[in-house]
Amino acid sequence: MGFSNDFVWGVATSSYQIEGAAFEDGKGLSIWDTYSHEPGKVFEGHHGDVACDHYHRYKEDIRLMAELGVKAYRFSVSWPRVLPEGTGAVNEKGIAFYSDLVDEMLKYGITPYLTLYHWDMPYELYKRGGWLNPDMPRWFAEYAALIAERLGDRVKNYMTFNEPQVFIGLAFVDGVHAPGHRYTRQETLLMAHHVMLAHGLAAQAIRGKVADARIGYAPTSNVPVPVTMEERDVEAARRAYFEMPENGDWSWNTAWWSDPIVLGHYPEDGVKILEKDMPKIGQDDMKIIHQPLDFYGQNIYRGEPVRAGEDGKAIHVPYPEGSPKTAIGWHVNFDCLYWGTRFLYERYQKPIFITENGMSSHDWVHLDGKVHDPQRIDYLQRHLQWLKKAAEEGVDIAGYFQWSFMDNFEWARGYHDRFGIVYVDYQTQERIPKDSFYWYQQLIRENGENL
Ligand code: PNW
Numbered sequence: 001m002g003f004s005n006d007f008v009w010g011v012a013t014s015s016y017q018i019e020g021a022a023f024e025d026g027k028g029l030s031i032w033d034t035y036s037h038e039p040g041k042v043f044e045g046h047h048g049d050v051a052c053d054h055y056h057r058y059k060e061d062i063r064l065m066a067e068l069g070v071k072a073y074r075f076s077v078s079w080p081r082v083l084p085e086g087t088g089a090v091n092e093k094g095i096a097f098y099s100d101l102v103d104e105m106l107k108y109g110i111t112p113y114l115t116l117y118h119w120d121m122p123y124e125l126y127k128r129g130g131w132l133n134p135d136m137p138r139w140f141a142e143y144a145a146l147i148a149e150r151l152g153d154r155v156k157n158y159m160t161f162n163e164p165q166v167f168i169g170l171a172f173v174d175g176v177h178a179p180g181h182r183y184t185r186q187e188t189l190l191m192a193h194h195v196m197l198a199h200g201l202a203a204q205a206i207r208g209k210v211a212d213a214r215i216g217y218a219p220t221s222n223v224p225v226p227v228t229m230e231e232r233d234v235e236a237a238r239r240a241y242f243e244m245p246e247n248g249d250w251s252w253n254t255a256w257w258s259d260p261i262v263l264g265h266y267p268e269d270g271v272k273i274l275e276k277d278m279p280k281i282g283q284d285d286m287k288i289i290h291q292p293l294d295f296y297g298q299n300i301y302r303g304e305p306v307r308a309g310e311d312g313k314a315i316h317v318p319y320p321e322g323s324p325k326t327a328i329g330w331h332v333n334f335d336c337l338y339w340g341t342r343f344l345y346e347r348y349q350k351p352i353f354i355t356e357n358g359m360s361s362h363d364w365v366h367l368d369g370k371v372h373d374p375q376r377i378d379y380l381q382r383h384l385q386w387l388k389k390a391a392e393e394g395v396d397i398a399g400y401f402q403w404s405f406m407d408n409f410e411w412a413r414g415y416h417d418r419f420g421i422v423y424v425d426y427q428t429q430e431r432i433p434k435d436s437f438y439w440y441q442q443l444i445r446e447n448g449e450n451l
Pocket of ligand 1: 221356
């Protein structure tokens with residue numbers, strides 16, 4: 001026993017990171033279109049104007065996915081491509097692109113998993129206050145309804161948000177992602193509340209249009225991993241995953257972002273610590289936020305080793321000097337997929353999808369014309385071994401999406417870091433499957449049996 005027969009093996013990407021065609025066919029601007037062109041914001045001034053030119057090459061890309069043998073493809077829709085002003089007039093050419101993209105997937109038997117918001121907020125809505133504006137949840141629901149109406153006959157799987165921790169936390173708490181501001185705690189907590197309301201209203205809107213829709217969510221956070229299997233350490237890690245830090249540093253807190261959506265209330269410990277900065281919560285808000293979820297998605301890349309202190313609380317155990325890091329500088333800890341899925345399943349009791357997992361490296365084309373990435377094969381293999389162990393122990397794991405299908409625009413790091421199992425030559429737009437592509441192809445064929 002390991003992965004179920006209907007286990008969903010997939011790959012993931014997002015609109016701004018691959019599409020390009022940033023100013024074509026009536027698309028509106030997103031905050032990443034503007035931010036990436038501000039000097040000094042992105043590595044060496046890179047931007048997503050062309051990216052992988054996927055907008056024009058999607059047929060070739062989907063054909064390659066079919067060759068890979070994935071059962072599902074997680075992609076995102078660019079909100080300003082279909083609603084240039086975020087609300088109101090529809091850009092039919094934008095809708096046509098996603099409709100054709102979905103048809104192309106279905107032609108090869110690849111199931112679409114659609115993310116509504118992977119950070120590329122319409123610039124026009126940003127000018128109106130973005131996530132601070134109380135109308136934002138309603139605009140988001142209007143957008144969700146449009147997508148469900150136009151694609152819902154063929155798209156059944158939806159994720160509302162990708163990583164609110166990043167597009168609120170990194171963008172507005174730390175100020176290092178678009179639009180790159182620092183707001184007060186009061187303001188950012190209000191934004192977070194609006195994001196959750198938007199999730200709830202969008203879920204309702206989708207269900208109103210697509211009776212057999214399956215709806216999920218795709219947050220992220222690093223997983224505290226116990227350094228021993230002793231129950232004391234395991235319990236310390238579990239607590240650290242969900243507990244609000246005493247300093248009120250809330251933006252990466254798993255419970256803050258997921259309890260309201262899955263359980264219907266903010267976590268008590270967090271409310272106590274953040275009380276004076278909490279937004280005013282409307283009478284029906286929690287009901288709106290707490291919509292039935294069909295699956296729980298989580299992006300997991302990293303673990304943070306911890307052990308239990310005297311009082312049972314987690315103490316961070318630093319990684320040994322010189323221990324492995326990926327090109328982006330992230331430490332590697334394979335068992336994060338085991339502990340992460342286990343802790344999440346205990347708390348939320350939903351079928352779990354790993355909606356992203358993968359690593360960056362600085363790959364190149366070798367003299368034999370191939371791209372050799374043994375480090376990525378090693379990373380994926382060991383992470384999947386631990387995911388399999390969780391499945392064997394009864395954690396309900398429904399699927400795994402490798403990040404990313406192809407090298408792409410890695411946000412503030414530009415094209416410097418490569419996460420793909422397909423290499424992209426940005427000069428020629430040639431795609432070259434890396435060794436890890438063929439490794440993953442084999443793994444999917446065997447349903448992970450030889451891990
Ligand atoms: C995710 N962290 O971002 C995003 O969903 C992708 O768009 C992105 O390309 C990918 O991971 C790789 O970075 C993350 O700080 C950003 O732990 C930051 C973190 C995790 C994920």
